[in-house]
Structures are given as structure tokens and as C-alpha cells.
Amino acid sequence: MRYDVAIIGGGVVGCAIARALSRFRLRTILLEKECEVGFGTSKxxxxxIHAGHNGATGTLKGELEWAGNRLWDKLHDELDFGFHRNGELMVAMSPEQVSRLEHFLEQGRKRGVTGLEIWDGDRVRREEPALSTEIVAALAAPTAGVVNPYEVCFSLIENACLNGVELAVGMPVRAIRPMAGGGFDIVTPERLVHARYIVNSAGLFSDEIARMAGAGDYTIRPRKGEEYLLxxxxxxxxxxxxxxxxxPQSKGILVIPTYDGTLMIGPTAGFIDDKNERSTTAAGAEEIFAAVRRFCPGISERDCIAEFAGLRATIEGDDFVIAPSKQKGFINCVGIQSPGLTAAPAIAERIVAILRDEGxxxxENDRFQPRVGKRVRFATLSLEDQVRLAAEDHRFGRIGCRCEQISEREIIDAIHAGARTLDGIKFRTRAGMGRCQGGFCSWRSMQLLSSELGIPMTAVTKRGGNTWIVCERKAKSANEGGDA
Amino acid sequence: MITAEPRHLESRYDVVIAGAGPAGMAAAMGARERGAEKILLIDREREAGGILWQCIHHGFGLIHFGTELTGPEYAQRCLQQVIDGGIDVLTDTYVYDISPERTLKLMSGTQGIKLVDAGAVVLAMGARERTRGAIRIGGERPSGVLTAGLAQKFVNMMGLLPGRRVVILGSGDIGLIMARRLTLEGVEVLGVFEIMPHANGLNRNVVQCLHDFDIPLHLSTTIVDIRGRERVTGVTVAPVDEAFKPDMSRAWDVDCDTVMLSIGLIPENELSRRINLRFDPVTTGPIVSSTMETTANGVFACGNVAHIHDLVDFVSRESLLAGRSAGEFATGKRPPADNIRLMPGDNVTYCVPQTVSSDREHTIYMRVKKPMEECTIKFGDIYSKKLPYVFPAEMVTIKMQAKFLQKFHGDTLRVDVVKRG
Structure with a gap:
């Protein structure tokens, strides 16, 4: 099969590009090395969703942060992922820091960011009573928001596929061969994909992908961020x-009320060498809790229910690279770190424009369907709706995850929408994300994966590959886990 | 296994019990004993009996039934009483919400969404296990890190193994039991690591589950790092000092594919928090009076919801009392209110109930902070009793007669455990 465009990398940027391209009559494929989209940095x-005043004037980051910010309401309306504009406060603990706030205020206003205001300490505490009395002022930005980034990836790709994009997961790209008459052969362990154009949105590995095609010499350095969920x-x-x-290094350590209300604190920011390392550390925890307690003293280490780490894909020069390469037909999307999520919808539009310019x-696909089906979130429904749904399908009446109050039917829906792993269920439905961290629901979800997909329990994984969960009783050699 | 089907789900019951484990089943019997007629016992699993079904080892029932039973045998005996007592059992049903007026919202795989009014409610939801996040072990996040209770479920209920080379963190009873269970299944159990200087499970379990199987118990030692990008490949363990700070110079690595956590239970009180109860910050369960009534009228709590027990026999005894009280409440009888508050003093972590009444006898359950031999438990200056030893993992139970309490004229009675001599 010959594709017009192959997108390499199914993080939020790749998924947004796939969805943007699905508005056109193109044969598009997205190649993702993990077993589901969004399972790398995006997860x-x-x-x-940054407010728009953050990125410096004259940088692509600054421009696309604000451009992206304004696209989220429509996207949210069409794609049914968790998003709301909860606003942000950038707090100053000293008079010198107040002048920094003014700089950001000015930068934002010039760009047209609406609603920016500097509040004094009293106003800050009136609006957010949990904040420290030592805060002297804050820059309030109502345009900031929060999303569930993994849900965004799932919704974008679901909609892209609905409009004809092909998704190939578990497809790591091993080699790229530019062809004499234009186009590329893309080699993966399972198949050879031929595409006229390649969009490289491979995140941490976008340097390696560019190098495979002779399309740029970049070096991605992973910068790790640990996060703690309360x-x-x-x-x-x-x-x-x-x-x-x-x-200049980082936006600092934040308190984030996630879309679902759970507080998250972090991230740290430290360069590491290994693109697959995602360990959390005692030092990271200490740094984060100490940092947030300075401005939000009510947060305690005892409240922690889970921790994780993610890697930012940073490059030299520290701005996004979104451009055609010297290899005709190969478009780079490299060095997309913060505010990459905010900018993703705008990055996708830019890629559409670049592809058009590149010939x-x-x-337009006149049958383009911009919406995905509304997902049922049982816990949020009215009593009447709950009664009606549970009467229609008893699986709505059966509890699947107690901490987040997810019904069995919602978990089954997630499997039918593409979840293949426990993490796939967790990031689609929140089952397993609560305070018992899957103690109650993981075996139930495993049974549902097993019965819906027709696979044995031993083939159910946490997130694909060798992340097996249980093995057979009969003796086997030690390194043999789940039978795939 | 026996499961009773409700003949017809009514819209009002005298007593509704959330959770049909040992606590809920005993509470149901207590309520029946005191004249409650319509009693509904609810459980989210397909079968009543709670966690007992997966506890296939013996050691249950010596006190309550006067004979040694396995968990399933204990569950079956309780369930038989419940069925003989004509109590409605509704399984596959989750109590989704509760109002201060004692209307319960049920989410049921068989009945759909239903509202039920209760004359009295007993909260008997049990406990959940502490997880990796609660103690923040550093390292990667591979698969193969799970709690001992989940591992027990896999092995005993589903016939599957959690891994082949297992390291156990924490020496809670479930972890000790699982060390033996997995060894019997041919799994290599490489050691139990306990951050405290003493084991956290019952002594009999340390002997019968570890010593008898040559499984090493490393006290004052903890896991500082979990490795593995996909599945667990190993851990780093290190001894800790008195402030629990790891000494990395003496750390060592253990290759394993599984980390099993047995680091404690937490009373399951999601439902209790839907109404505005007062909680004990130490037990993390609701504060209860001597009738096991919470701070909400007609709402009772017992078993692991109120505080973590180490023996199911005590759960049954305490829950029988809660059920009796709920039955009395539902039939309009009220005992005299408590007039004495118990205050944990030296080497006492908590007391349940938190208050007592000087008009009758009470069983008081308590835990100590640190092990002590040749000691005395003192209730102010009205009562003292010699104890040969106390141990944090073993609950202390004291029968307190009314005649002693009547000698006390204050409102806060301090409880201390002190060294003799």
C-alpha cells in the first residue's frame, strides 16, 4: 500500500497531525512503536494548556503556544476529552519576582492574550485561600486550562481513524530509505510502508528518525520530570x-488541579542520558514537596497516592523545529517539549500548510466527520439517567473501579474503543487511577480484557511488550512470563 | 458456596449493612438478635464472605467458633447463620452513596440503580491495602509490583501466579502468608524486607510461614529502588537507621521479577466520607461510641472499617455488638449515652471504641506503639492489669467491668502501657 503521508510517532503531536490530515482526501498512516498512542511522553x-504569555516573543514556542491555546475549545467540543479553563496564577514571593510578572504580563498583552491581571497578595489569598501568606503578588491568566493529555491522544486518533487514517501500533521504525523517484520506504519489523511524505513527530526519538532519512542532524536530550499525584x-x-x-531552565514546580480534580505536583527538570529511563527518586520527591510547600503549605507527603516520571524531548536552541528538511518530502517536528501539548493543534495546522507548500x-474530504461519539461517564450522570442506563444494560450497574466509580460497561466500551492493556483502560476510563491504584479493579479489568479480546489472562499486559502481569502455575523457566 | 438471592428488594429495611464479609455477616446476626425484622446485607462481589474466600490457610475461628478453620470454612459458617436467620443477601451490588437521612444508593449488576431507606446502617466495608504510592519507593514503574492481597487473589481464586522470583516488602500478615503460599507453588521467595526493627505480622505467622520455609526476614531494611523498564528485573535494598534513613553504603541488589507489598491496610471509608462523620486520625476509621455508633445518628461501623484487626474472630465479636446496637436503634431502643472518653497515653496508639459508658461492661480494643515485656496497662488509677508482653502487631483486648468505670468521675480517662518495676 502506498500512502500519501506517514506520520512517525503517535504522541499528542502525531495524533493531532493525523486528525488534521484526516480533513483531506489523503491516504495517511500513523506509525507508533508502543502498543497504544500517547504511551510515551504524552502519557x-x-x-x-498554557495561558499564552509564557513563550518568548520571536520564538516558535511563543507563537504556537498562543495559537494552540485558542484552538482547544473547539477541539474539546468535537472530541469529548476532559478539558476546562481553570486559569493559572504565577506567584511572586519577593519584589524582584514581581518585576518578572510584569515582564510576562507585557509579553502576553503584546501577543493579544486576554484577561491577564496582576493581583496583590490579599486578592491571591481571597481567590485561593490555601496559598501562602508570603506570596506578594501573582499574575492571573484565565486563558490557562487543563486537559487529560492521554484522553486527547485517544480522541484525536479515534476521530482520525473514523475519517480514514490508518493507525499501526507496535510498529517501531527501523530504517527509512528515500526513493529515487521521490517518496520513502519505511522499514518496520513487520511490514514495509511506502509513503510520499513523512512527518517526523517521534518525540524523544525524532533525532534518530531524522537521521535515518538523512533529514537533519539533531540531538534530543531527555529532560526528566517527576510528578506526584495526591x-x-x-x-x-x-x-x-x-x-x-x-x-530560564524550567517553568518550575507547580501545583496542578488535574481535569478530574486530583492534585498533581511537579515536575522536576533534570537532564538524563537514557531515553527509556523513567525512574522516580527520593531526591525528586523531596525537591517537589519542599518547593510546593513554600507557596501551598497544606500539601503533605502523606497525601501522595502515586508517582511517575516523564521525559521532555529537548534540543539545542530550545525552540521547536517545525520545518521541511533537506530531504524532499520529509517534514520535521523536532524538539517539541513544553508548551508542546498546548501548541499541538497549532503545530498540526502548520504541518498541513507545510505539506501543501511542499506540493x-x-x-477537502467532504465526508469529514469532526466528532467522536460521546463517551458515557456513568458517575457524572443524573440519577434518572443512571437508573435508565442500568436498566438497559446491567453492566452499567456493576462496579468496575470503586475509587473512581467506573462501571463495568465503561471499561468494556474502552476496550471496544481500542484499549488493549491495563494502562489503556486506565487512561481511557480512570479505572485504576484512584487511591487503591488498581488493587480492586486490576483483576476485573484483566478478566474483561481476556474475555472481550479472547486472550488468556497471561497475555494481558500493563502496557504491552514484556509488561506481563501473571503467569501460569506450572513450572517454566524464570525469564518466561506471559505467553503472548 | 451459597449465595442467597433476595426474594424481592424492598424500598425500606430496618437495618442495611454495607459489606458482607465477616463484619457484615456478624452485624446482620446481631441485628436479628435484637429484633430487627427486615435486614439487608449487601456485597459488591458475586458471593458473600468477603476476603475470607481467598484466605485458604487455617488459623481462623479458635475464639469465635472454638475450633480452627480455614477462611472459606469460617465464611461458610457465618453465611449459614445468615441464611438460617432469614437475612436478605444482595450480592453483585455496590453501595454507591449514603445520605445523612440513611438513604442508600445501590448500584447493582442484578437490580440496576436503586434507592433504599434504612432504619439503621452498619458500615462494614473492610479495608484496602496500602500501595507503592503511599510509601513512595523510587525507581522505574514496571509491571510486577503488586499488593499481597491481590497476589493472594490471583493464586487462590484464579489459579495464576504473580511471578517466579518474588521479593516481599513489609511483614504484614498477608505478606507472610503469601510467602509460604508462593513457596508451596514453586515460586522463589527471596526474602521479606521490613523497615521496622520488628515484624509487623503475628508471631505465629513469622514462625510458620518464614522460619519453617527458610525464608529470610530482613528487619530494619527496605527497598530503595525498583528496576525494570517493562517487567521488574530487580530491586536495591538497604538497611535503615533509627530515623528510617537508608544506609546506601550497605545496600545490595536482588534480582527478581516481582515485588509484593505487605505494608499495611487502610480502613475503607469512601462511603463513610459521603456523610459528615468524625474520623479518628490514628485509626483513620470513624470515631465510634461503645455501641459502635459513629457520629451520625443510626450509622454504625465495625470490623476493619473502624480499625484494622489482626484476627477475624475479634471482627466477628465487635461486629455482633455493632449489629445488636443497630437492631436496637431500628426498634427504637437507645442505651444510655457514653460518659467517658478514652485517651491514648504512653505506648498506646489508639483505643476503640473511643468512648465508653460507666453503666455496663465493655471490650476495649487497642494497639501499642512499640514492643514491651513485663508491662502493665493502666486506665487512669481505676484499673490496671499486668500483661506478659505487648506487640504492635497484636491487638490488645481488655474486658472492662462497669464497677471500675463507676469509680471514675472525670470525662477523659487516660490509658497507658508502662514497664513494670
Missing amino acids: SNSGI DKRLKGLVTRTIFPCPT LEMI
């Missing part, structure tokens, strides 16, 4: 995302 993203009991402690005054004929 552990903080989920913040118990639901603290829901509402703060309602806006709270930033300290940023430094790809873009004919």
Missing part, C-alpha cells in the same frame, strides 16, 4: 494551576 505530560481528598485545595516565578495536493 506523563502535566496536562496544562489523594482525591485534597480536591479543591486550589482551583487554578499555581506556578512559581519561572527560571502535496490537499483536497
